[in-house]
Amino acid sequence: xxxxxxxxxxxxxxxxxxxxxxxxxxxxxxxxxxxxxxxxxxxxxxxxxxxxxxxxxxxxxxxxxxxxxxxxxxxxxxxxxxxxxxxxxxxxxxxxxxxxxxxxxxxxxxxxxxxxxxxxxxxxxxxxxxxxxxxxxxxxxxxxxxxxxxxxxxxxxxxxxxxxxxxxxxxxxxxxxxxxx
Numbered sequence: 020x021x022x023x024x025x026x027x028x029x030x031x032x033x034x035x036x037x038x039x040x041x042x043x044x045x046x047x048x049x050x051x052x053x054x055x056x057x058x059x060x061x062x063x064x065x066x067x068x069x070x071x072x073x074x075x076x077x078x079x080x081x082x083x084x085x086x087x088x089x090x091x092x093x094x095x096x097x098x099x100x101x102x103x104x105x106x107x108x109x110x111x112x113x114x115x116x117x118x119x120x121x122x123x124x125x126x127x128x129x130x131x132x133x134x135x136x137x138x139x140x141x142x143x144x145x146x147x148x149x150x151x152x153x154x155x156x157x158x159x160x161x162x163x164x165x166x167x168x169x170x171x172x173x174x175x176x177x178x179x180x181x182x183x184x185x186x187x188x189x190x191x192x193x194x195x196x197x198x199x200x
Contacts, residue, residue, distance in 0.1 A: 020046045027055075035059060035094060058135040062104035063092040063185065066117050066145035071165045071193050073186065074113055074145065076157035080178075087178040088163065088171060090139070090185060105140040113160045114151040118144035124188060128181045139185045165190050 025042040032038070037057045044050055066074045075088045091112040095104040102120050110116045120140040127136055151160070168177075168190045177183045 022046075025050065030054075054132075056133040056135070058133055059094040060101060061092055061135060061137040062095050062101050062108055063090050063137055063139040063181070064105035064109040064117060064120060064141065065090045065185075065189075066109070066115055066142045067165065067189060067193055068143075068145070068162065070162075072162035073165050073168070073189060074109075074115060075161055075163050076112060077159045077161065078157040083178070085178055086158075087182075088176055088186075089157075089179060089182050092137070095138075101138045102140055105138065109145075110148065110151075111153045112151055112156050114147055114149050115145040116148045117142035118146075123185055126181050126184060128179075137181045139181070141185075141189060165193055 023044045025044050027039050027041040030038045030040050035058070039055050039057060041053045041055055042050055043053045068074075074091075076091060077086065078089055079086050091105075091109040093104065093108040093111075095101055099107075102122070106117050106120060117140075120142050123139045123141050125136055125138045127134075129135065163171075165186075168186045171177055172183045172187060177186060
């Protein structure tokens with residue numbers, strides 16, 4: 020069953036997002052009002068070093084009043100290349116400049132509510148360039164062994180679904196089924 024958007028109008032907007040109201044036609048002919056959030060693309064990045072440790076941020080999210088491990092992330096500015104934005108966010112939030120970035124995955128974290136697409140990158144090398152400019156975004160930054168990721172996700176220590184998916188995929192790519200490495 021496919022829903023069809025009849026029209027859409029903006030209810031609120033700022034430089035990061037807009038809240039819109041759509042008139043949606045259902046297959047049986049009924050209509051419903053559906054709110055949606057239109058967001059800029061989000062760029063995400065991390066580094067996995069030779070010891071198979073991943074660079075993570077431990078941060079608090081006031082909206083859900085929860086703590087958890089995350090990757091560096093932020094919105095892509097107008098005209099900015101997504102990979103360039105991912106590298107910029109990583110450096111601003113961690114103080115580490117990544118080497119060549121590899122696209123890991125793109126996900127839609129809440130496609131029933133928003134059109135946000137999160138583009139996740141990773142690098143096999145990085146260079147520490149100094150204290151992070153945006154150190155206010157996390158309590159600490161740490162190199163965490165990839166082999167710990169599945170248990171961290173299971174314990175709820177990586178609450179954001181996009182971050183959990185990316186970390187589990189990195190775990191699979193780097194370690195496969197052998198978590199002793």
